[in-house]
Amino acid sequence: DIQMTQSPxxxxxxxxxxxxxxxxxSQGLGTDLGWFQQKPGKAPKRLIYGASSLxxxxxxxxxxxxxxxxFTLTISSLQPEDFATYYCLQHNTYPYTFxxxxxxxxx
Amino acid sequence: xxxLVESGGGLVQPGGSLRLSCAASGFTLSGYWMHWVRQAPGKxxxxxxxxxxxxSDGSTTTYADSVKGRFTIxxxxxxxxxxxxxxxxxxDDTAVYFCTREFAMWGQGTLVTVSx
Numbered sequence: 001d002i003q004m005t006q007s008p009x010x011x012x013x014x015x016x017x018x019x020x021x022x023x024x025x026s027q028g029l030g031t032d033l034g035w036f037q038q039k040p041g042k043a044p045k046r047l048i049y050g051a052s053s054l055x056x057x058x059x060x061x062x063x064x065x066x067x068x069x070x071f072t073l074t075i076s077s078l079q080p081e082d083f084a085t086y087y088c089l090q091h092n093t094y095p096y097t098f099x100x101x102x103x104x105x106x107x
Numbered sequence: 108x109x110x111l112v113e114s115g116g117g118l119v120q121p122g123g124s125l126r127l128s129c130a131a132s133g134f135t136l137s138g139y140w141m142h143w144v145r146q147a148p149g150k151x152x153x154x155x156x157x158x159x160x161x162x163s164d165g166s167t168t169t170y171a172d173s174v175k176g177r178f179t180i181x182x183x184x185x186x187x188x189x190x191x192x193x194x195x196x197x198x199d200d201t202a203v204y205f206c207t208r209e210f211a212m213w214g215q216g217t218l219v220t221v222s223x
Contacts, residue, residue: 034210036155043205043213044144044155055211087155089210095171096142096157 002026002090006099012107013078021073021102023088028068032092035064035073039084047086048073078104109133111206116217123196123221129189129206129214137184139163139209143191145202148218158204159191174200196221 003026013019023033031051036044046055048064051071061076075082083106088099115127129141142160147153159170159180168180179192189206196219203216 036210038155043215044207045213046211049211089155089157091210094160094169096160098155098157100154 001095002029002093002097004088004090004097004099006088006102008102009100010103010105012105014107015078015080017078019075019078019104021086021088021104023066023071023073023099025069025071025090027093029071029090029092031067032090033064033066033071034089034091035062036087036089037082037084038087044087080106109212111208111212111214113204113206113214113217116204116219118220118222119196120223121197121221124192124194125196125219127191127193127204127206127217127219129191131187131189131208135184136182136187136189136208137163141180141182141189142207142210143180143189144205144207145200146205146216147199147202153202156202161189193219198222 005024007022033051035048036046038044047058047062052064063074065072083104086102090097110132112130119125140162143158145156145158161168161180165182177195181190198221201221203218205213205216207213
């Protein structure tokens with residue numbers, strides 16, 4: 001199975017901060033990676049697909065980059081509604097695997 | 108309204124069975140591959156785990172090793188509904204189960220609790 005190592009596992013930040021979350025894959029994925037935001041008691045919401053394409057309706061402060069084995073999600077200027085848990089997902093090889101999550105909370 | 112709505116969750120004893128449904132509305136399910144993803148409960152929630160997928164016409168399926176041989180994914184495109192038949196349930200199958208349309212659209216989830 002492809003292991004997805006997501007870091008950090010938790011992060012405290014302030015409104016207006018720039019934040020970067022990283023996912024490293026145990027083998028190459030090309031660009032078969034997505035980023036998701038999940039708030040408590042809610043379903044995940046896809047932010048980024050194809051490693052760097054912004055999902056329709058998602059604010060442009062979210063961006064994704066990378067290919068192969070290293071990927072990043074960047075939030076350019078944190079807003080209050082961005083405090084949530086973030087996950088990466090590789091959909092290159094079955095079984096698909098998620099990173100373990102990054103909980104982003106208010107400093 | 109375009110949405111996915113799961114149902115069928117509940118409390119079941121170890122070794123028991125349950126069938127989850129995921130009803131699509133506002134779009135035609137037959138055009139999409141579908142997946143089930145689960146998330147064990149816990150403070151702040153546990154991580155997301157991919158469970159299974161089915162292609163658009165139901166001819167091919169894939170499963171996580173942890174559920175292979177116990178769970179069966181299926182679909183009825185005429186009824187615009189996806190299913191997950193879960194047999195030989197174990198305590199570690201306890202989770203919220205989400206259906207998702209190619210990870211771009213998600214249902215609200217249904218809770219399955221396996222306990223005696």
